[in-house]
Amino acid sequence: xxxxxxxxxxxxxxxxxxxxxxxxxxxxxxxxxxxxxxxxxxxxxxxxxxxxxxxxxxxxxxxxxxxxxxxxxxxxxxxxxxxxxxxxxxxxxxxxxxxxxxxxxxxxxxxxxxxxxxxxxxxxxxxxxxxxxxxxxxxxxxxxxxxxxxxxxxxxxxxxxxxxxxxxxxxxxxxxxxxxxxxxxxxxxxxxxxxxxxxxxxxxxxxxxxxxxxxxxxxxxxxxxxxxxxxxxxxxxxxxxxxxxxxxxxxxxxxxxxxxxxxxxxxxxxxxxxxxxxxxxxxxxxxxxxxxxxxxxxxxxxxxxxxxxxxxxxxx
Numbered sequence: 370x371x372x373x374x375x376x377x378x379x380x381x382x383x384x385x386x387x388x389x390x391x392x393x394x395x396x397x398x399x400x401x402x403x404x405x406x407x408x409x410x411x412x413x414x415x416x417x418x419x420x421x422x423x424x425x426x427x428x429x430x431x432x433x434x435x436x437x438x439x440x441x442x443x444x445x446x447x448x449x450x451x452x453x454x455x456x457x458x459x460x461x462x463x464x465x466x467x468x469x470x471x472x473x474x475x476x477x478x479x480x481x482x483x484x485x486x487x488x489x490x491x492x493x494x495x496x497x498x499x500x501x502x503x504x505x506x507x508x509x510x511x512x513x514x515x516x517x518x519x520x521x522x523x524x525x526x527x528x529x530x531x532x533x534x535x536x537x538x539x540x541x542x543x544x545x546x547x548x549x550x551x552x553x554x555x556x557x558x559x560x561x562x563x564x565x566x567x568x569x570x571x572x573x574x575x576x577x578x579x580x581x582x583x584x585x586x587x588x589x590x591x592x593x594x595x596x597x598x599x600x601x602x603x604x605x606x607x608x609x610x611x612x613x614x615x616x617x618x619x620x621x622x623x624x625x626x627x628x629x630x631x632x633x634x635x636x637x638x639x640x641x642x643x644x645x646x647x648x649x650x651x652x653x654x655x656x657x658x659x660x661x662x663x664x665x666x667x668x669x670x671x672x673x674x675x676x677x678x679x680x681x682x683x684x685x
Contacts, residue, residue: 373401376449377411382640384414390651408684437468471611481631491628501547505540510550554620560642562649567608571647585638589674645669
């Protein structure tokens with residue numbers, strides 16, 4: 370089995386999760402890491418390094434297609450937001466050469482890449498979401514408020530504003546922003562894995578106990594039944610191909626689940642759900658091996674808590 374991961378960067382845990390899954394399945398797996406930077410730490414956990422052009426370079430897709438064709442890749446898996454759309458738009462070209470690109474449809478990627486559309490989409494499938502505006506003069510949702518780039522990630526340029534004066538000052542600094550009412554409550558991430566046709570296999574809610582730069586440091590599996598039901602509604606319409614993560618805040622005063630973000634890829638904390646028992650790496654390998662998988666409820670160990678850490682690897 371051969372899998373290529375694009376923009377592997379720091380995704381060491383994800384590479385380790387797939388290696389662990391392959392070993393447990395007694396499957397021979399070759400991991401190809403594609404990146405512009407040969408010092409990316411995750412490359413030290415891949416079998417092969419593929420140095421690629423920049424994502425915005427017109428040679429990017431032809432280069433990947435050529436690699437996948439020559440190496441007979443079984444699957445391509447994206448790991449960052451910036452190449453999701455271009456890979457999605459070329460998904461059929463990868464399928465034509467025998468490589469399954471685990472990425473959702475372009476119109477669904479567009480929903481996720483613009484926070485204004487994300488809120489509208491949550492509403493369309495019957496879920497709560499704070500309403501965004503993209504003009505500070507039109508905001509009337511009360512304070513505190515939350516301002517962030519409409520296509521941002523990793524909590525970059527994301528701020529809480531306590532009053533109108535502070536909001537206006539931030540609006541002058543945050544590029545192409547959206548503003549939403551600040552939701553007070555418990556933050557959750559839901560790791561979801563679906564088969565190649567968009568049918569859910571795992572749905573794993575977990576509490577974000579501690580976060581740094583948008584990525585979880587400490588988390589606890591919390592299999593809330595209403596969240597799982599919400600995600601069954603969402604996946605029935607969205608039809609994710611492979612992994613997506615959904616973020617929400619459970620309001621303190623009302624108990625409502627206020628959904629705020631969809632990332633249609635393996636999230637940074639996705640390997641945590643795999644360690645807890647919802648092993649989507651194993652599921653993906655089994656799907657590539659021809660298995661038909663059904664939804665597996667309560668696969669992760671409820672209440673299990675995980676804490677992450679940094680580690681150094683020599684790259685020269």
